[in-house]
Amino acid sequence: MPGRALILVENLSVPFDRRVWQEATTLRDHGWDVEVICPRGTARDTEREATVDGVRIHRYPLQAASGGPQGYLKEYSAALFHSVRLARAVHRRAPVDVVHLCNPPDLLFVVALVLKVLSGGRTKVVFDQHDLVPELYLSRFRPKRDALYWALRLTEFLTYRTADVVISTNESYRSKAVGRGRVRGDRAFTVRSAPALDRFKQVPPEPELARGKEHLLVYLGVMGPQDGVDYAVRALARLGERRDDWHAAFLGGGDAFDDVVDLAHRLGLDDRVTFTGMADTPDVQRYLSTACLGLAPDPLNPLSDLSTMNKIMEYMAMGLPMVSFDLTEGRVSAGDAALYARPNDVDEYASLVSDLLDDPVRRKQMGEVGRARVAGALSWSHSQSSLLAAYATVDPARR
Numbered sequence: 001m002p003g004r005a006l007i008l009v010e011n012l013s014v015p016f017d018r019r020v021w022q023e024a025t026t027l028r029d030h031g032w033d034v035e036v037i038c039p040r041g042t043a044r045d046t047e048r049e050a051t052v053d054g055v056r057i058h059r060y061p062l063q064a065a066s067g068g069p070q071g072y073l074k075e076y077s078a079a080l081f082h083s084v085r086l087a088r089a090v091h092r093r094a095p096v097d098v099v100h101l102c103n104p105p106d107l108l109f110v111v112a113l114v115l116k117v118l119s120g121g122r123t124k125v126v127f128d129q130h131d132l133v134p135e136l137y138l139s140r141f142r143p144k145r146d147a148l149y150w151a152l153r154l155t156e157f158l159t160y161r162t163a164d165v166v167i168s169t170n171e172s173y174r175s176k177a178v179g180r181g182r183v184r185g186d187r188a189f190t191v192r193s194a195p196a197l198d199r200f201k202q203v204p205p206e207p208e209l210a211r212g213k214e215h216l217l218v219y220l221g222v223m224g225p226q227d228g229v230d231y232a233v234r235a236l237a238r239l240g241e242r243r244d245d246w247h248a249a250f251l252g253g254g255d256a257f258d259d260v261v262d263l264a265h266r267l268g269l270d271d272r273v274t275f276t277g278m279a280d281t282p283d284v285q286r287y288l289s290t291a292c293l294g295l296a297p298d299p300l301n302p303l304s305d306l307s308t309m310n311k312i313m314e315y316m317a318m319g320l321p322m323v324s325f326d327l328t329e330g331r332v333s334a335g336d337a338a339l340y341a342r343p344n345d346v347d348e349y350a351s352l353v354s355d356l357l358d359d360p361v362r363r364k365q366m367g368e369v370g371r372a373r374v375a376g377a378l379s380w381s382h383s384q385s386s387l388l389a390a391y392a393t394v395d396p397a398r399r
Helices: 018-029 069-093 109-118 133-140 147-162 171-179 229-240 257-266 281-290 310-317 328-337 346-357 360-375 380-392
Strands: 004-009 033-039 049-052 055-060 098-102 124-129 165-168 188-190 215-220 246-251 273-277 293-296 322-325 338-341
Touching: 004 018, 004 069, 018 033, 018 055, 018 380, 033 069, 055 069, 069 109, 098 109, 109 124, 109 147, 124 147, 133 147, 165 171, 165 380, 171 188, 171 328, 188 380, 215 229, 215 281, 215 310, 229 246, 229 257, 229 346, 246 281, 257 273, 281 310, 293 310, 293 346, 310 322, 310 328, 310 360, 322 328, 322 346, 328 338, 328 360, 338 346, 338 360
Parallel strands: 004 033, 004 098, 033 055, 098 124, 124 165, 165 188, 215 246, 215 293, 246 273, 293 322, 322 338
Antiparallel strands: 049 055
């Protein structure tokens, strides 16, 4: 057995966090003894402890933040307290060889330092950078680099410095690690997120989901202020001025959910859009199997331009073409499976959606391109190889 790995994640519960679950099960399949510390879910993953498919999961109670940065400080402080408490208990039971930190926040390096002290320096650290937190702050709260932005840059740098290996979701993130993080190139790996194709399977379409219209449009994903759902709603209002042969469904939730529902109401879209809230796998399959295109409205901001959006990968897994704003990593992911509007231009976005609705042949071709990409070059099998290569550098059996 290579060793014992402890994965820490604060953003989502496990196994609901699909990236973390893929990583955990990949390591398990290659001989690692894997445990996970994460928050409890609300509708799922609610048990305090569980063993799922051989992975032991420890969950703690956590109140999600609301409001401004102060709410996140409270949430992250509670998460750090519970993570330290549970990590010490796991290590006392059997020493942890590798602690795997998934951000946000960039505070979990404190847990890693505790384990390093307890192990006499033998515990190694893998930093799994899911988000660029300083850019997230600029995109969500402040357009300017204030004192809190620089504090976030400091905690990010301390996390880079604590890590023995950094794994990034794309090449843009990896370049940040090597550049501002001063991580050696041979210690920086790209492990792209990839949809589990066994989850994204076509099922018989259900035309009634389109509420009597010819076309169903779908948004799938988180609804935060930085995710551009308001751009999608405004683009649909423009689309509604041109044609009425469509209905749109928004699958997901987040702290911008109420705001975008209110926006849709104010724009007169109550009978044109459905907001389902958080959707489980069967509903995701139903809606995406019925839809004719996916909405990827992430606007140009410091975070989204450099980030790989899960929704894009998931649309492609279902063979759905999409319309996106023209973002650096969006093009890397989607390629010819998307049409690209000028960043943040809702008029052009609506025009491209309309063009695609009128061209079923092109939609089919784009969907086939996307499915081939996630089944081939962007598949988890490629990411899996990179993950295992990263772990090979900290494998206690090879030291």
